[in-house]
Amino acid sequence: MVTDVAVCSTGGVVRVACVNTLGWGQNEPMDDARAVLDGIDAPLRRCLELAWESWCAGSIGVGAVVVDDRTGAIVSEGRNRVGERDAPPNTLAGTALAHAEMNALAQLPLGPVGHLTLHTSLEPCCLCAGAVALMRIPRVRYLAPDPLFDAAWDHMATHPELASRRPEQLGPGTGPASDLARLLPLSFLAFWDVATLADYSAADVDLAHAVLADTPLLDLAAAGAPLADALGAVASLLR
Numbered sequence: 001m002v003t004d005v006a007v008c009s010t011g012g013v014v015r016v017a018c019v020n021t022l023g024w025g026q027n028e029p030m031d032d033a034r035a036v037l038d039g040i041d042a043p044l045r046r047c048l049e050l051a052w053e054s055w056c057a058g059s060i061g062v063g064a065v066v067v068d069d070r071t072g073a074i075v076s077e078g079r080n081r082v083g084e085r086d087a088p089p090n091t092l093a094g095t096a097l098a099h100a101e102m103n104a105l106a107q108l109p110l111g112p113v114g115h116l117t118l119h120t121s122l123e124p125c126c127l128c129a130g131a132v133a134l135m136r137i138p139r140v141r142y143l144a145p146d147p148l149f150d151a152a153w154d155h156m157a158t159h160p161e162l163a164s165r166r167p168e169q170l171g172p173g174t175g176p177a178s179d180l181a182r183l184l185p186l187s188f189l190a191f192w193d194v195a196t197l198a199d200y201s202a203a204d205v206d207l208a209h210a211v212l213a214d215t216p217l218l219d220l221a222a223a224g225a226p227l228a229d230a231l232g233a234v235a236s237l238l239r
């Protein structure tokens with residue numbers, strides 16, 4: 001079960017501070033990992049699945065879906081593809097612009113969007129925040145905070161037109177699911193882009209390198225292991 005709590009107001013726009021998910025239990029890491037994933041609602045679980053798929057493909061490890069709030073159905077999905085050459089139609093790949101949210105939003109037809117919520121494993125960056133504003137997506141729900149681009153929404157609020165398009169924000173999350181959503185892009189940087197990783201805190205840099213050195217995540221990716229295996233594998237770093 002996921003619960004949205006701790007409503008506060010930022011610049012006149014409602015921001016919900018937490019998307020709580022189940023914490024670690026007292027069982028074996030794999031059993032706890034399955035329980036954590038079973039406890040997440042379908043859109044956020046799909047975001048994590050896409051994030052892991054992205055990481056396994058050599059991209060940054062972020063996933064996103066768009067949900068029709070009238071039905072609860074996922075109507076489009078995308079994942080980060082910056083490290084890949086090939087992609088489905090209407091999907092960016094092999095460019096620094098190939099972000100998960102961009103690829104999910106690009107699948108939507110032109111038309112009303114008031115009933116749509118963008119879900120993503122990582123707080124949208126400046127690029128994706130801009131796309132959300134351009135398309136007037138009214139709500140964004142995310143699992144992990146992004147230390148580099150957390151203020152993107154606040155800067156948008158200083159521009160009158162952008163401020164009028166600022167979405168309701170539901171996030172960041174807490175617990176292992178949120179931790180994994182943060183850890184995947186961090187560890188990607190440790191493997192592929194240490195120059196960008198240097199912009200993060202020392203604790204995040206250490207965590208990113210520990211993922212590669214102290215867990216079997218790379219081996220699991222090479223073997224095509226499911227998401228639960230990935231979460232169980234990093235339990236020693238997150239518990």
Ligand SMILES: [Zn+2]
Nearest residue numbers: 099125127128
């Ligand atoms: Zn982005």
